[in-house]
Amino acid sequence: CCKHDLPSDFPAHVLEAAKGLSSKITKAEIKRRLDLRSVPTFTIKTDAEESADDAITLEELEDGNWQLGIHIADVAHYVTASTPLDREAQKRGVSVYLGEMNIPMLPSEITDDLCSLIVGNDRLTVSVLIVLDREGNVQEFEIQPTVINVDYRLSYDQAEAILAGKKGKELKPFSKIASTIVQLDQLSQTLKDQRRDRGAFELNLPEKIYARADGIETPEETDKYTFSKFHYDDEGALGAIVIADTAPIHSMLVELMVLTNRIVASHMTALSLPAVYRVHPTPDLKDVEDLIKLAASMEIELPLENAEELHPRDYQNFTKQFSDSTAERVLTYLLLATLKPAFYSMTPKAHFGLALEEGYVHFAAPVRRYPDLLIHRALHAMFAEGRAGKSARSKEKVELRHSSCHGNIGWNVLPPEIQTELEEYFGMVVVHITDREKIAQDAENDLEGLKKAELMKERTGEIFHGVITGVQSYGLFVEIEELLVEGLVHVSSLKDDWYEFRSRQQTLVGRKNRKQYRLGDRIEVQVKSVDYYRQQIDLITVGSEDEEGEEQEFDDTLELTDDQVDIVDGDFDDDDE
Known part of the structure; x- marks a missing residue:
């Protein structure tokens, strides 16, 4: 936590403020709100322990x-x-x-109590009601x-069992909403089709690190290293939607929350x-061109619709091509x-990532x-102070909370002092909250690297079996397919010959034996050593230690990027976003 400037416990005065909040919902407060307590409402969470902050x-x-309600x-x-x-x-x-x-x-007084949507308890919410x-x-x-008042709480497993048409004692309490869950899934599929029609794409990545690429259960000995990587019901921090084979119900929720x-x-x-x-910017064309070269070396064609400008649909096409490859997971990580x-x-x-030209916010x-x-x-501020007409005497009023007002407002909705106050505060913190998100991601990536x-x-x-994902003058980067772990085969460990780096072909070629190591090649590697704190994994090609030959030294006259210098110096951190 110290390395990343993460906070520890809450200060005493903050905890005192949280404990001082009243859990009582007054009749006056209910009167100011739309009362939806009679509408059958449910939450879907990963397990029984997780607090629910959204309901459907x-x-x-x-x-x-259909009227979809997201609360x-x-x-x-x-x-x-x-x-x-x-x-x-x-x-x-x-x-x-x-x-x-x-x-x-x-x-926790807020997250696990006041703002936790618990079955049978009245709770205050902000609802988006969509027809x-x-x-x-x-x-x-x-x-x-x-x-609202939540009627049902389902786990992912229970919701998926309902979608699969299963019956049983465990599912009997949900019999009244089973058809609703099925209809919701069908609706989410329609929303997904619309999103794909815009050109949006998904990344097929495991929901937990060390999920096997071949679908086999993670070995028990790796359970202690396994933790979830995705924490939100929308696209989250990555910018693109992630689909995880292990949690199809999560994909359904993502479509609803993104909408x-x-x-x-x-x-x-x-x-x-x-x-x-x-905001999610367009990637740099050069970075994508490097991936296209790698894919081509694996006999996978990744054409661009426009050679001078990237479009999300290009990424959609890439992921389709990846799905036919045995190296789908590795290529998807490189695309990420x-x-x-x-x-x-x-x-x-x-x-x-969402193929949206207009604005997008995080609300959920x-x-x-x-x-x-x-x-x-x-x-x-709009609920309390919004002006539905040009003036208090104006006969023409709009419903500020309804989409019918769009295009019909020719005045400032908020009083000038409130508008200015909010704009100034938002402008003051907008860079800070982006920075805090990056720090959180760096910490999570650092933990993943250490794990x-x-x-x-x-x-x-x-x-292990691996795929060569990078070739440099000083060695090969190899992704171990089974565990999605990357390591470095240093050129000095290739003792059967002196290897020369061909930058244009992204290849190491043996001077005498003409043996080649190319992007996309599959090779067997052995874990030679691991530096835990530097998160550096050194690999050797199988048999290379037993082969005779002159040990090859690293040619430090070649020009390296800053990242490459860090790797050579031992600072091989697995903290890419």
């Missing part, structure tokens, strides 16, 4: 359309601006997940402060409300490495992400 409803309307815990009601709780949440920026240890953004036709097209929507985030963003833009938008980090901005811009996780809390705070190093240290001497 789905109702069929008389005209045959997010109303954190902004409890964590108001400039309070000790708000200042601490802003300082932390995001919850951090380090294996079994989590560093929350807010105290969709049978083809999944949005007809209208409204955003409301609400009160909700998009709708909230459209409302913020239409009403000119202050907001922090999520070409993506630029997403960031927050006051200006709505494109989101490459205010318990764990400060940007989401800011969006909720701006919405609360991988620890695992491989215990497997020193073992032999």
Whole structure:
């Protein structure tokens, strides 16, 4: 935690503030809200222990359309601006997940009680109610402060069992909503098709590190190294949607939450409300060209629609090509490495990973992400202070909480002092919250690197199949396919000949035997040694230690990039985003 400047325990005055919050919901507060307690409501979480901060409803309307309700815990009601709780949440920026240890953004009194959507308890929420036709097209929507009461809590396993048509005692309590779960899944598939039609793509990555690429269960001896990498029900920090074979129900939830985030963003833009938008830049063409060369060496063609400009559809096509390859996981990780980090901005811009040209926001996780809390705070300002007409006497009024107002507003919705206050504060913290997210990701990646190093240290001497993912003058980078762990075969360990580096072909060639090591080649490697703290895994090609030959020294006259110098010096950190 010290290395990454992560917070530890909450200060006493922050805990005191959290304990001082009232759990009582007054009749006056309920009267200010849309009361949805009679609507069958459910939550879906990974397991029985995880707190639920979002809930779902789905109702069929008389005209045959569907009303989807996404209900997010109303954190902004409890964590108001400039309070000790708000200042601490802003300082932390995001919850951090380090294996079994989590560093929350807010105290447990909020995350596990007041803003935990518990079965049978009234809870305050902000709800996005979306009317969709049978083809999944949005007809209208409204955003409301609400009160709900959750009827059912399902685990991923239970929801997936319902989708599989299974019966049994464990599923009997959910018999009344089983058809709703099935309909919700069908709706999410329609939303996925629409997203793909825009050109958006998914990355097929394991939900946990060390998930086997061939679908075989992770060996018991690696259980202690296994932890979930994805913590949000939307696209999260990566910028692109991840599909995990082990958690198909998560893919369903992602489609629903991404739609909700998009709708909230459209409302913020239409009403000119202050907001922090999520931006995902277009990758650099050169980085993609390097991947195209690697794929070509593996006899996989990755054509671009436009040789001078990248489009998300290119990535969609790439992932389709990868799915037919035995090296899909390795290639997907390399594709992930070409993506630029997403960031927050006051200006709505494109989101490459979701193939969106208009603005996009994070709304669905205010318990764990400060940007989401800011969006909720701006919405609360609209609920309380929004002006539905040009003046108090104006006869023409609009419904600010409904999509029907879009294009019909010619005035400032918020009073100038509130608009200015929110804009100034959002502008002040927008860079900070991006930085805090990066620090959290660096810490999580560092932990993953240490876990991988620890695992491989215990497997020193073992032999694995690998794919050459990088060729440099000083050696080969090899990804161990079984565990998705990368190591370095140093050129000095190739003792059967003197190897020359051909940069254009990305190949090492033996001077006498003409043996070649090329991008994409599959080779067998043995774990030679592991430096745990530097997260450096040294590999040798199988048989290279037994072969006679002059030991090859590293040619330090060649020009290296900064990253390559770090690797040669031993700073081989596995912390790519």
